[in-house]
Amino acid sequence: MPHSDDLLWGAVGDISRFAALLTMAELGLADHLADGPLDTAELAGRAGAHAPSLRRVLRELAAMGVVKVAGPDAYDLTEKGMALRSDAPGSVRSSIRMLGEESFWYAMGTLPATVRDGSSAFVKRYGHLYGHLAANPGPSSLFDDYMTARAIPFTEGLAKRYRFPAGATMVDVAGGKGHILATVLHANPHMRGILFDLEHVADHARRTLADEGLSDRAEVVAGDFFAGVPAGGDVYLLASVLHNWDDEDALKILGNVRDAMNPDGRVLVLEVVLPDSEEPHLGKDIDMRMLAIFNGGTERSHDEYAALLGRAGLALTEVVELGSGANLIEAVRR
Structure with missing residues (x-):
C-alpha cells in the first residue's frame, strides 16, 4: 500500500501530467507521429507549435511512457501513446480534449x-x-x-x-x-x-x-x-x-x-x-x-x-x- 504522502503528491503531479496529455491531444501529436519518429523541430512545424516549449512537453510525455526517445532530439509513439491517435479504436483523444476544454x-x-x-x-x-x-x-x-x-x-x-x-x-x-x-x-x-x-x-x-x-x-x-x-x-x-x-x-x-x-x-x-x-x-x-x-x-x-x-x-x-x-x-x- 503506498504511503499516504505518495498518494497525495501523486495527485499533485497529476495536473501536470494531464496538461501534457492535453497538449498532445490538442496538437494532434500522436497523429503526426503515426508514420514514425520525428525530430522536435519537424514535429513542431507540423503541429504549429513552438519547438522549445514542445521539447519540454515531450520530455514529460516520455517520462509518462506515451512517447519515447528515438534519436537525438527525436521522438516516436509508444504502444500506450497509440491510444491518442484519432483513428485508434477506443481513442482517448476526444475524452482528454473534452475534459481540458x-x-x-x-x-x-x-x-x-x-x-x-x-x-x-x-x-x-x-x-x-x-x-x-x-x-x-x-x-x-x-x-x-x-x-x-x-x-x-x-x-x-x-x-x-x-x-x-x-x-x-x-x-x-x-x-x-x-x-x-x-x-x-x-x-x-x-x-x-x-x-x-x-x-x-x-x-x-x-x-x-x-x-x-x-x-x-x-x-x-x-x-x-x-x-x-x-x-x-x-x-x-x-x-x-x-x-x-x-x-x-x-x-x-x-x-x-x-x-x-x-x-x-x-x-x-x-x-x-x-x-x-x-x-x-x-x-x-x-x-x-x-x-x-x-x-x-x-x-x-x-x-x-x-x-x-x-x-x-x-x-x-x-x-x-x-x-x-x-x-x-x-x-x-x-
Missing part, C-alpha cells in the same frame, strides 16, 4: 467554490451544460465525440449482455448521435427504434442512423424529456441521463417515461453505480465532475436508484454488469 477546466478548478455554497460555479458562469453546448458548436462537438468514445464499452456490453424482447421498439431517451441505438438494432435485427433528443442533436442522429443503414427501422424525434417522451415503446433506455439531475428532476423524467411506455414495458437505466464501500471507483471520479458541472447532478448507489425508481412508480427487477464500471438497471411498473 476551457469551460470544463474552469468547472474543476472552481470545485472548492461550488462546495462552499452548494451551487455550481460552472452554472453561474456558463448556464446549464446543455444550453451552453447548444450555443457553442466547438465544445458541443467535443462533448459529442467524448460521449461517443466513453459509451463504446458500455454499448458493447448492453448489446451482448442484455436480452431485449423480440420485436420490441426501443426509445433511446436523450440518445445523442445514435450510436447506442444503432448498436442495439444491429444486434437485434427484429427490433425498431426511436431516438429522442433536443432539436440541435436530432440532425446528427439522423445522419448516424442513415449511415448505419437503419433509416427504415429507426426514427428521430426532437423534444424535451421534461415535457414528455414518445409513447408506445416497449423499452425505454436512459443512458447517462439521470446522473445529470437531482432527484426531483430525475423523477419528472422517469414519470414521463412511465406514463409513455406500454403496460408491460421496461425502463433501462445505464449508469455507473456507486459501491457502498470506500474503495476507489470510476463512479466517484465522475461524481466530482457531476458536482462541478451541474446543480444537483449526482452519481447514485444501487439502493439510491432502487428508492428513486420506487418513488416514480417503478420496481427494480434486475441489474446487469456491463463492464468498465457501468451497470444496466432494469425496472418495470409497480
Whole structure:
C-alpha cells in the first residue's frame, strides 16, 4: 500500500501530467507521429507549435511512457501513446480534449467554490451544460465525440449482455448521435427504434442512423424529456441521463417515461453505480465532475436508484454488469 504522502503528491503531479496529455491531444501529436519518429523541430512545424516549449512537453510525455526517445532530439509513439491517435479504436483523444476544454477546466478548478455554497460555479458562469453546448458548436462537438468514445464499452456490453424482447421498439431517451441505438438494432435485427433528443442533436442522429443503414427501422424525434417522451415503446433506455439531475428532476423524467411506455414495458437505466464501500471507483471520479458541472447532478448507489425508481412508480427487477464500471438497471411498473 503506498504511503499516504505518495498518494497525495501523486495527485499533485497529476495536473501536470494531464496538461501534457492535453497538449498532445490538442496538437494532434500522436497523429503526426503515426508514420514514425520525428525530430522536435519537424514535429513542431507540423503541429504549429513552438519547438522549445514542445521539447519540454515531450520530455514529460516520455517520462509518462506515451512517447519515447528515438534519436537525438527525436521522438516516436509508444504502444500506450497509440491510444491518442484519432483513428485508434477506443481513442482517448476526444475524452482528454473534452475534459481540458476551457469551460470544463474552469468547472474543476472552481470545485472548492461550488462546495462552499452548494451551487455550481460552472452554472453561474456558463448556464446549464446543455444550453451552453447548444450555443457553442466547438465544445458541443467535443462533448459529442467524448460521449461517443466513453459509451463504446458500455454499448458493447448492453448489446451482448442484455436480452431485449423480440420485436420490441426501443426509445433511446436523450440518445445523442445514435450510436447506442444503432448498436442495439444491429444486434437485434427484429427490433425498431426511436431516438429522442433536443432539436440541435436530432440532425446528427439522423445522419448516424442513415449511415448505419437503419433509416427504415429507426426514427428521430426532437423534444424535451421534461415535457414528455414518445409513447408506445416497449423499452425505454436512459443512458447517462439521470446522473445529470437531482432527484426531483430525475423523477419528472422517469414519470414521463412511465406514463409513455406500454403496460408491460421496461425502463433501462445505464449508469455507473456507486459501491457502498470506500474503495476507489470510476463512479466517484465522475461524481466530482457531476458536482462541478451541474446543480444537483449526482452519481447514485444501487439502493439510491432502487428508492428513486420506487418513488416514480417503478420496481427494480434486475441489474446487469456491463463492464468498465457501468451497470444496466432494469425496472418495470409497480
